[in-house]
Amino acid sequence: MPEYLTPAVYVEETSFRARSIEGVATSTLGMAGLARYGPISYRFNADEYVVQPPPLITSYGEFERAFGGLGPVKDDTNYLAFAARAFFANGGRRLYVSRVFNFPRGDGGVIDDEDFDACFARRPVGPEPDAGPGAEPPPRPAWQARWPGSAGRDIKVEVTVRRGRDVVVRDADGAFVRLSTVRPFDLVQVSDEDAVPTGAPDPDDIRLVQRVGDDLRLTDDDGVADIGADTKAYLLQLQVVVTWAGRSDVYTELAVHPDHPRAITRALGLKDAADDLALVWLRLPIPDPDEDDADAPGPIAAAATLLADLLDGDSQGFLSEGGNDGADLAVGDFAGEQADPDDPRKGATGLNALTDVDDVAIVAMPDSVRFGTDMTAVGLLIEHAERQRYRIAVVDPPRDSSISDVRQFRAKFDSRHAALYYPWVEIIDPTVVPDAGSPPPVLRLPPSGFVTGIYARSDIERGVYKAPANEVIRGIRRIETNVTFDRQSTLNPEGINALRFFPGRGNRVWGARTLSSDPEWKYVNVRRLFIYLEHSIEKATQWAVFEPNNERLWTSIRRTVEDFLFIQWRDGALLGSRPEEAYFVRCDRSTMSQNDLDNGRLICLVGVAPTYPAEFVIFRIGQWTADAQRS
Template identity: 45%
Template structure:
């Protein structure tokens, strides 16, 4: 309570209303699966379009596994279907299994400057065939920073450990200083003892520096800073070309107290998460250890330049102020990136690495806004004796993840080319209120080959969930919805066949003449009739999570009648709004829901142990799955 110690007028703000609960989003989706490129253990970034996905995870090209051969890029097709069917927000967790598990850089495209061994090795930051690229290093020579500071030489915009080029000015007939100053490339070092600059051509020892600033007469000498710009042009058309800013050459260069040199910028552990996601190449720490100064690095490029530019050479181009950027550049190709082997169940399940990075489904555990999860393409080859156990394990991992996270539902693909008996056998092994199974696969036109292919339904279903929630509401069953991208299905089902599948919780896609391709089922894979329908599971997840987030204010409040009443009003107001929107059954609020939070829901032991227990009951709407009209004959003179 406020203290009133001196006489006066005091104005206080008070609240006369209960806290409000805002409904959470139910459309954000998480896909886990293999892609042609992209991060594996970084926190997933929200994706809002297919173009964004391609910029990070590569394009539509097939995946070429060392053990399984070429397989369609089902994750790309699922992302495309998700956004085409109405999805808005998506997270991706990429999985990858290297061919050589002992090599940490297996699968990464690689290259380097000419030489054996290469004086400078360059690797793609992420594994995958789409990491192949052309890397161009373009050197820039700035304006002279040598100025007259009264009667003595001075410099401007020079930073400790800059690589500089010192030469006699072209307009000067003869240097006005000792001939001991040789034209060349030096490391600029700030001498803190004498508060002056020295320049070394061999190492970073201030005591043995070759040139003192006092030896450089302004107008007689030029002192120019050399930087490098790195351009990465992917050889695959989907990834976006990348250009770095002008970077210092020295490995230990620092600006404003932070490392900012070429090697630091493209290090294995960049300065920020944004850089870790977007920087396309990396210099490994072991490979750059041999460069003591930026002058060493520049010399390595000089040695490589004659092979790349025999007509001029890099050193001559730097000394020629009129040379083109191409003449001051060295290019190399990083190649031989691969897609590894087909990922196993462990990669889909994911782990937490020793440095607290997360992979697979584990990466989704910290993202609270995800409400739908799927693993598109993981059931391709489900009936294959060799891969079948892996596919079944992945499906179970997906279901366990949804059950553990509580507020999610797992969209499960049937296997490709499954007969009705096979999908029934698949369903018989599953039982969960947090999963829904969809059959069969969907036929679409592949933009890559311009041929019709079959793709898993989970991407379409997740998009239909999102479209249904936006256009109608989460309590409406996500069924009787058109599949926009579908040209057909792997198997066309009739009513008799669905009469076998639907009671078992296998949601079917059907073709109806004059009504197109439609999703025609909305059941979970639960044996509990109370949780038979997908919309019930998803609506309760919506209500539970909304109440969870909207009542966090009550934690550690005094646990008494005032708090109980406030909690009751908060939840009742939220549920009243749901009833008014048509989400609950009953012509009156009393019939639609109840909220109890008083001594009848809590014992003295609960109070002593700091527990507040609120009991909430809902009368949800179930879908009109079977619409029945009873029609009989009637005579005109018969009374009702």
């Protein structure tokens, strides 16, 4: 209890309400798969890692900016991009994407440095230095793609210089007074001409602004530079324009000196860049420790040389060197590598990168169809959902599956955290321009992107307790296989959710079952409702840990959970005409023994009656005559 040591009036705040439980998000999707370009965690060298968690995408436009458009990946359909497009078209709002990429590996699974560098497109900066006959030329600075992939060769970099006004302030007699509108480590160009210089600045005319005592002065590698009576100094700032696939990023007011707050090597660096989704970075050669420092240029001369190299005409243009899509992918690449708990520099990849994203409630991997009937890829996805507990996996059937094929495929799985949808769907291919008078080009896609969008739409419009079925599928031309009433009578009992066409009602999802053999977890909405309840209660009751384990705490826990479940019952998520019929919460001596209390365990027993979907709506109709009595 608080201490009262001095006689006085004490006013204290207290609460007479139970702590509230805020429901977690249920419509956030996480996907892992191949992309044309984009963020991925990788090991740059022996000492450096690039750690990039899966970015949050809230529209298909953001997906295009981060991962490119619908163009092919490894000369095949870009299933991930089409799935993201379908997800947002069908009502999805939040998506986390984990890109999968396989760097070439040599013997023993070690990534060779040359093969690693070949995955990144680049463009050297400045003229190639003369190394002499038979000698290897020293490395040059280069614009390098920040992420691996052949799409990096389509990135274009253009660098221009902008000059500000004269920064030298003089008195009435023309004597130097101070420098204006500059800060330390700015580069300026000095000139004795009245006209503002144009073109690339001469490295001999470059000076560096540094603080000398309490004042800012122009310096060169020999010390403080003289400012003549006619000398003018113009602030030099770079503008870098990076374009790719319709995207244009403009970086302004950049400086060359590495100690400047807006240094180009910071704003466009490999790590901690100003833009997490930056396309390129400026790679500078690592100094040779064996090189004689006496032969190395001074820092101002080096900055002036780099500035001239960046503005060189041969340094502008596309990243035309290097860049490939890595080695062939294996199933295990989609699981990825786990993060190292003892080394925060190492990031997770593949499905493992989605592990630490707490918001994800739905997971999908449309690229699993690349492996045909091999169940390993789908098994990895289901294993991920089960291991994370609060997720459900949306599974795609193999390409060109018949009714018999999909039944055999489904028979390999038994999981309460997964749902299978059949068949594939057909869309008009937006990447192909049709010839005049010819039929529109079509493309067949797995259904997971469309279905996960419907999951999100149903959650937002109705709630997670509503089965995500009898919902219109947006953005498709037709369903690949016509699933009739009789065909679905074979699929539905086995937990295969059909996509069907109904004349006058369009294309709809016509199933809401999981891949579980347990009748308690037969329906998708029941599984997802319990995920929602369990996750919400777990997150909102963390305050109870280390509280005194007594009747006061038990009462508070009961009130908190009961208030939350009452809202769910009122909204229609639970059965029963009264709250007592819909749920119960017990947290008292009947749920805990003395041994539990002695070992610090608080046990709360919660029971809920979920609503099941009206899967079979039956009307019984018979003849009735006016003189007959009603039964």
